[in-house]
Amino acid sequence: MGEKLLSVENISKDFGPVRVLFGIDFAVYPGEVHALIGENGAGKSTLVKIISGYHQQTEGNIYLEGEEVHFSDIAEGEDQGIVMIHQELNLAPDLTVEENIFLGQEKKKGWLLDKQQMIADVKSILKELNCDVSPNQRIKGLSISNQQMVEIAKAVRKEAKVIIMDEPTSSLTSEEVKVLFELIRKLQEENVGIIFISHKLDEVKEIADRVTILRDGEHVRTGSVENFSEDQMANLMVGRELKDMYPEKPVFEKEEVALEVKNLSVPDYVESASFKLQKNEILGFAGLVGAGRTELMEGLVGLKKRTSGEIHKYGEKIEINNYIDAVKNNIAYLSEDRKGKTLLTNKKLTINLTLLALEKFAKPFIDNERELEAYIGAAEKFEIQAPNYNVTADKLSGGNQQKLGVAKLMEIEPEIIIFDEPTRGIDVGTKQQMYDFIKNLVTEEDKSCIVVSSELQEIIGLCTRVVVMCNGRVAGIVSGEDINEETIMQYATGLKGVI
Ligand SMILES: Nc1ncnc2c1ncn2[C@@H]1O[C@H](COP(=O)(O)OP(=O)(O)OP(=O)(O)O)[C@@H](O)[C@H]1O
Ligand SMILES: [Mg+2]
Known part of the structure; x- marks a missing residue:
């Protein structure tokens, strides 16, 4: 050589x-x-x-x-x-x-x-x-x-x-x-x-x-x-044998719609997208990058301006004009942009964790002890490895920053959780934990989840139904046997569906 x-x-x-x-x-x-x-x-x-x-x-x-x-x-x-x-x-x-x-x-x-x-x-x-x-x-x-x-x-x-x-x-x-x-x-x-x-x-x-x-x-x-x-x-x-990557798929009650989005448009990105998230389901969003999935979610939770669209939660119309409105309605969004939007990397881990749920920790000033307790709990649950709890978030490895982002989201005790690229930067072993975690949210904790992912295998392995987007529109919604690479790609590339 x-x-x-x-x-x-x-x-x-x-x-x-x-x-x-x-x-x-x-x-x-x-x-x-x-x-x-x-x-x-x-x-x-x-x-x-x-x-x-x-x-x-x-x-x-x-x-x-x-x-x-x-x-x-x-x-x-x-x-x-x-x-x-x-x-x-x-x-x-x-x-x-x-x-x-x-x-x-x-x-x-x-x-x-x-x-x-x-x-x-x-x-x-x-x-x-x-x-x-x-x-x-x-x-x-x-x-x-x-x-x-x-x-x-x-x-x-x-x-x-x-x-x-x-x-x-x-x-x-x-x-x-x-x-x-x-x-x-x-x-x-x-x-x-x-x-x-x-x-x-x-x-x-x-x-x-x-x-x-x-x-x-x-x-x-x-x-x-x-x-x-x-x-x-x-x-x-x-350092050990890995078991099957994906947990068994959850079953959900078809009758109850947790979230309904009607005709949501975000200028330049999304045109009149509509879909329903069933209670206790993991609804996947697939599509090529640029299909408008992230922008649709950002429009939904008030991070991007929409020009049209109605949002209903459990049948009732709700108003979301900014992200605070979304949080008040118990809808949480994990951004795909960890450094830019999820974490304040020059701030301490505890501050990052509790940022969206401050009222829980204020009496009226921030209760540092409770904040620390929350951090220790979250670090254990999500296996966040940090040099110690006093460091700033930039001292965590990339994957551990991602886990901290998810822990932060859960602090607001949301009912509906939107994960955008949840396993980006996460190692194979930790991916399994993340999938088990998302499944538990819907099976044990009565939550409903949306997973946006560019990894098709992840969508196929994890989701109960899949919305496929193409050029800013919902091209198709697939379930059961149709959740396979071929069908999803046909919709994603515009070969199938209404484009
Ligand atoms: N500036 C720092 N101060 C203190 N500890 C640090 C610092 N940078 C990294 N570490 C610690 O060093 C260890 C290794 O981190 P490193 O970022 O090298 O991991 P990695 O293999 O790149 O992981 P990932 O796949 O998550 O990116 C971690 O425990 C991390 O918390
Ligand atoms: Mg790294």
């Missing part, structure tokens, strides 16, 4: 008194895609943050092309050709696409910025990525998946030796994943080394040459991807 491009030896990392990495050895060869997998909190992001200079190791050494290197920050790492695409997107929301891509490394013509050149460069990179956003658009107006593409464009622009991708595909459409994989293959030909973190083991099988598995901060195994099946990788990650 030739000379190692980048390697780390015996890397350990302590955060305060807590050790999260234990003597890790890891290497990438030129032109290699090396996948890094492991459960939530296993230490994947921490390891790559050390490699890129974002964190410093407590022990151990890093070598680039055989020479020992020390990076005191990411800029130093980038100077030497190590570029990382963060798991939590790291763009400046008020700047344009072009400004973000060249941030800190602007091209100049004499004294002035060479805007024209930078815009032309950005255009050509975006074209290579098949991404049709304009260099002049502001980041905050872009979808999550387009933001991810901009992050990728930013890394490509820097012409790195090593590109680290921390869950790059978790918010991409399947088309975009294809484009990304083509790009990765092109980078491989140019001898770039790629570290690829993902919870999607089928992607790991498809794109990686080798895989390294971490568990609880320790190195478990490194080997050629060909030598592992997806199941074997999953078992090595969690």
Whole structure:
């Protein structure tokens, strides 16, 4: 395989008194895609943050092309050709696409910025990525998946030796994943080394040459991807055999409608969508990305402006004009945008947990003890792993942030819960827990749930009925035997249904 491009030896990392990495050895060869997998909190992001200079190791050494290197920050790492695409997107929301891509490394013509050149460069990179956003658009107006593409464009622009991708595909459409994989293959030909973190083991099988598995901060195994099946990788990650992924489907009383949405329209996104959520059911929403599922839910709970639409809960018309109205009506929404909309990542875990349910904890001032009690209860229930309860939410691993988001939602004791991409960033073992949790909500706790997901298998495995959207409309509603990939895709792509 030739000379190692980048390697780390015996890397350990302590955060305060807590050790999260234990003597890790890891290497990438030129032109290699090396996948890094492991459960939530296993230490994947921490390891790559050390490699890129974002964190410093407590022990151990890093070598680039055989020479020992020390990076005191990411800029130093980038100077030497190590570029990382963060798991939590790291763009400046008020700047344009072009400004973000060249941030800190602007091209100049004499004294002035060479805007024209930078815009032309950005255009050509975006074209290579098949991404049709304009260099002049502001980041905050872009979808999550387009933001991810901009992050990728930013890394490509820097012409790195090593590109680290921390869950790059978790918010991409399947088309975009294809484009990304083509790009990765092109980078491989140019001898770039790629570290690829993902919870999607089928992607790991498809794109990686080798895989390294971490568990609880320790190195478990490194080997050629060909030598592992997806199941074997999953078992090595969690250290035990995994049982069937999906719980048995719940049955629901057909008679009672918990929520009815009539002719809801959100300008530019959703046209006259209608559906009924039965009591105690798990109603899935499938569709290609861009079909308007998230916007429909945002319109429903008052996070996006609607131009028409009526909402009935248990037969009674309710008014929802903003998210507070939704919460008052016991309807909760877990946003697909964890960092932007679900959590205040620079605030403490307890504050995040209780934010939507403050009156429960006020007497009239916030009762810190009760708040802490609630946090401890939630951490136990959702198995949230945190260094301690005093840290801010950004200290949690990606998957644990997702669990905190769900716990926060449950604090308002909702009757109707809308989960948008509930397992994004969550490891295979924890996914099972999430599915069991959602099933229990409807079977044991008398709730009714909506699950929006881009993972078709998840919708098929979990839901009692599935609403399929296409181009902002409800294309069809399937149940029973019809909940299969073929039928759902026919509606999602417009081959079937009223479009
Ligand atoms: N800045 C920090 N301060 C304290 N602890 C931290 C910090 N960053 C991460 N940790 C802890 O280190 C451990 C490893 O986290 P890391 O983010 O590396 O996990 P991960 O493997 O990337 O998980 P995920 O799949 O959920 O993204 C976790 O227990 C996390 O809480
Ligand atoms: Mg991570």
